[in-house]
Amino acid sequence: MKVRNILGERFKERAFDIESQNLMTRGGYMKQVGNGIYSLFTPAKRIQNKIEAILREEMDAIDGQEVLFPVVMPATLWQSSGRFDSIGKELLRFKDRSGADMVLGMTHEEAAVQMAMNVAGTYQKYPFMIYQIQTKFRDEPRARGGLIRVREFTMKDGYSFHTSQEDLERYYERAYRAYERIYARAGVPEVIAVKSDSGMMGGKVSHEFMLLTDIGEDSIVICPECGFRANMDACEAITENAADAEPEELKEVFTGDAKTIEEVAAFLGVTAEKTCKAIVYQKNDDDSYILVFCRGDRELNETKLTNYLKAKIHPAVDIENANLAAGNIGPVGLETAATVLFDKSLVGASNLVCGANRAEYHLTGFDPARDLPEGTQFIDLTKAVEGGICPVCGKHALTIKNGIEVGNIFQLGRRYTEAMGMTYDDENGARVSPIMGCYGIGVGRLMASVCEAHHDDYGPIWPITIAPWQVEICALRSDDENVRAAADKLYEELEDAGVEVLYDDRNVSAGFMFSDADLFGAPVRVVISPKTVSRNAFELSARDKSFREDIDPETACETVANKVRELIAAVNAKVPERI
C-alpha cells in the first residue's frame, strides 16, 4: 500500500498524556466518535486483524470452536442468570420497538450457555470450548486512555464446559499457556499472569494477564523472592504485630480537633501503626452503614469489602446521620446500628490509639484481643503494602506495580449452568450441571498496550508479528528518476514475495517522511534516495534502531525478506510450547 492512499493524517502536536493514546491519535490509527467510542483507520484495523488471527490460531489449537453470539440480547436471557438485576449501569439496558427489554452484550456467559443448552445433553459431548471475536459494549463511567479503557470494544471471549473440576483444571492450564503464547506472539512476552478477584463473574480461581506499566489502573502485588503475583484485590494482606512488653490500660485522652489518623498520631506522638482507624461505608441498596476498623496505617480494599458483604457499597456520604462521632469513632463502647467489621491487621496488636466515640477524645491502650468481645472475627479487608509480607513465602518482600489487564481467565464453576438450568446426563444417568471456564482478551486494549510497552518519543515500535506493515520503503526525492525506478521495483518485488510493505513515494521532505514512518511503526525500513543510489546502495534500518546498514540493491528484496523472517523468528523464539 502507498502512504499517499491511506486515509488519515499524521500530526506532531501532543494531544494526550497517555503515550499510546497520544501516538495512536497522532499516527492516524483512530478517531473518537463518542465518549469511549472509536473508529479505527486502516493501520489499526490491520493490527487488529493480525491479533485476531493469532487469537484464532491459539484458540483453535486448544480445540476451541469459533462461534458468534449476538451483540444485542433479550433481557430475559440475562434475567435467567440473575445478572440483569445484579449488574450496575455498565450493562446497557434499553427497549426495542416492541417495548421488550434488551441489553448490549458486555460479556457472553449467558449466550454461551443458551447456545450449549439442549445440544450437550450427555457426558460424551464434553469437554468443549466455544469462542467468538465480537463487538462488546460496556457503559463505563470513566472511559480513558484511547483504546485502553473504552465503552465499545472488540473482544475474544471463550467458554469451556466440563464434567468435572479436574477436567476444567486440565483445560485451564492449556488456556493459560495459550494466553502466554498469545502475548508472546503479539510481541509482549513480558505480560505476566496474576491471581485475580473473580468479581461479577462468579467462580473462584481466576487469573489476569497484566502488562506492567506506570499508566496501568490495576495494582499488582509481586514477591520477587518466591514469584508470587496477585492483583491487589486478590492478595491476602498479612500484618505482623509485635505485642508491646508492657500492656497498657484503656485510658481516655483529650485530642481536641485531631481527627485524621495523621493528626491524632502527631498529637499523641505515636506512629500510625499504633492506631486503630474507622472507615465508614454504606450499602448502595439501603444506605445502611458499614463500619470497618483496621490498623491506622492500612488502607481498605473496596473489592474485598464488597465480596465479603456480597453487596455493592460506597464511601459513606452522610456520616452525620449515622449517630457516629466522626473522627472519634472507636470499637470500645460503640453503640451503633451499623455492621461492624474488624480487619486482620488488628490481630496481635496492642496499646493502640482509637476513637472514644466522643468528640475531642480518643482512647489509648486499646488491645483488640482483650477489649473486643470474645469470638470477634477478624477479616482480610485491607490492601497489601510495599515491603509487606508475602502470603506464600512469608518474607517481607512485596513490591507493588501498576499494570494494564490485557486478558483474564476464570474457573466459573456451575454459577451459570445451574442458574440457567443447563444439565447433562452423567455416566450414571444422573442429571447434573456442567462446570464452566471462561477466557477473555480485549483486542483493542492489547493493541494499545503493546504500543504503550513498545514506543519511543516518535511513535509506536510495533512487533513485526502485529505491525500494520512489516516494511516501509521511503523513497526520498521520488521525482528523481533513479530513485523512483529503484523504489518502484523493490516495492513490486517485496509485494510479490508476500512481504507486507508500505511505500512512501510522496515528494515530501526527509523529515516529514521519516516522522510519518516513525508513527506507522513498521519494524523494518528501507530508505532509497539519490545519495544511497549514487553509492549503489539502499539503507536498511530498524524502527527500534537495532540495526542500520547499506544493502545491495540487486539482492535487496531477498535481504529485506530475510530480515523480516529473522525478526519473526526472534519473536517466536520467546513463545512457550503448547501443552
Add this chain to the structure above:
Amino acid sequence: MKVRNILGERFKERAFDIESQNLMTRGGYMKQVGNGIYSLFTPAKRIQNKIEAILREEMDAIDGQEVLFPVVMPATLWQSSGRFDSIGKELLRFKDRSGADMVLGMTHEEAAVQMAMNVAGTYQKYPFMIYQIQTKFRDEPRARGGLIRVREFTMKDGYSFHTSQEDLERYYERAYRAYERIYARAGVPEVIAVKSDSGMMGGKVSHEFMLLTDIGEDSIVICPECGFRANMDACEAITENAADAEPEELKEVFTGDAKTIEEVAAFLGVTAEKTCKAIVYQKNDDDSYILVFCRGDRELNETKLTNYLKAKIHPAVDIENANLAAGNIGPVGLETAATVLFDKSLVGASNLVCGANRAEYHLTGFDPARDLPEGTQFIDLTKAVEGGICPVCGKHALTIKNGIEVGNIFQLGRRYTEAMGMTYDDENGARVSPIMGCYGIGVGRLMASVCEAHHDDYGPIWPITIAPWQVEICALRSDDENVRAAADKLYEELEDAGVEVLYDDRNVSAGFMFSDADLFGAPVRVVISPKTVSRNAFELSARDKSFREDIDPETACETVANKVRELIAAVNAKVPERI
C-alpha cells in the same frame, strides 16, 4: 475437525417453511436468541469467515481500505445528517448511563463521513474507499426466514469519496464488477443486478443484487427481450390505452352495493381495464389524506407514492372521516381536502367507469383528457405488470420474479457530505463537498441465500468456496480396525495437504451418518467402510450427486485434493475478470 466434537445437534423434523431456515436449523448452524437475533454455531461461522475473506479480497482489489466503525453511535452524529429524525423505528434509539441519546448502527454513512472529515481536505487525497465488516442492528418489525431477514446481522459496507460524478461512475463500475465477482466466488453466479429505488439512502443511481427465488420478498421486473432488469419499486410502469372509436358522454349509473373494481366491472359488464379506481392513503405525520386514481387493473406501488410525496404513508384507516364516498369515489365533481393524484395508467384511456362520489352510483364514459382540469399531471405511481411493456425496448415482454436482495450499491451524491459539512479544496482552491458511493452486502443473508439456491431435501449443497468443510470422511463401522486405520490415515494426510476436512468417526449407522453429512453439506465425500476396504477402495462422491466412484486408497489423498482443486476451478471459471 471431528463430527463428534462439533457443538450442535442435527435433527430430522422439519421446523420451518423456508428451506434455508429449515435446513440450517436442522443442521445445527444457528440458534435463535431472540426475535430476529441468532447465535451461529461453528459450521455457520466457518462459512461466514470464508465469505468475509472473499469480501476482503474483492474490496482490497478495488483499493478499499478496511476500517472499523462503531456499533453504538451518539445520536448527534445521526442528527448531523438529519436521519436521526427521518428514519423510523428501525433505527434503535436509546440513552446511555449519562442520559445521552445513542443509536445502534444500521448503516454507517454518517460514521464514514465523520472518519473522513478533516483528513481528506484537498483534492489530491481523492478518490478513496473505506469499508468495514461489522455487526449491524436494524429493528425490523418482521424478522423472518432465519438469517434471511434478521434484526442483528454482519455486514460488509463500503463508502467511496470522489471529486466528480465521472470519477464516482468509474468507481461504481469497478464496485459493480467486484460484486459480480463476489457472488460468483461464493457459488451463486446467477445473482443478477437490478436497478433499484434508493430509498432512505438518498442519491439517484443504485442497483440491487438479487438472487431469484420464490421465497424472495422483492419483486423483480425482467425483460427477456432486451435484458432490462429493475426492482418493481424502481421500474417505470408503462400502460398503453387504445382510445375507443366512439367517445361516450359522462353518465351516472346505478351500481347499488357494487364497490370494489371487481364488483363494479361485473355489475356493468366491463373489464377492469375500462375502470378508474381510487386508492386512499394517509400521511403518517398528520393523517392527511392522499387520493390516487389509476386504471382499475393496476396496483399502487407504495414506494413510488412515498418517494413522490417525500413523506411516510399508510393505507387510510378511517376513510369514513375523510368525507369520501368509500367505494364510489371518482375524480369528477370531487370535493375533498385530500391531495389528489393521477397515475400515468390513465393517460390515453377513455370511456372508463369511475365512482360518482355518491353512494350506489358510478359514472360511465369518463375520459381523463376531456374530464379532468387542463394541466392535470399524470405520475408513475403503479406497479409494472406481467406481460407489460418494457420501459427500455418497448416490447410487451415483462416478466416478474421474486428475489432476495443480497447486496446493493448506491451513488449517493453529496447527500451526506453536504449535510454534515464535509469539504475539500478543489484544484481552484474552492471548498466543495465530495461525492459519495456506498456498497453493502449482508454476510448472513448471503449465506442463507446460497443455501436457498443450492440445497436438496436433505440439506445444503455448499459451493466448495464457502463450504464449512471441503471434504467429509465418513468412516462406517469405525470399530473395524481396517476402517479406522484407513480413515485416520486419510484424515491426517488431507489435513497435512491443507484440505479442510470433516471426519465422522462416530460408531453410528450409515443412515444416521449420511443424513448428518447431508446437513453439513461438504461438497466432496469419502466413504470408508468394511465393504469398500474389502474391495481395496474408498468411495468418492459429490454432495450434489455429480459423481460417485471408487478410488485407490493408496493415492486417495492426492485424488481427493485434486477433486477439491477441480471444484474450486469450476467455481472460479464463472468469475468475471476485474476491471
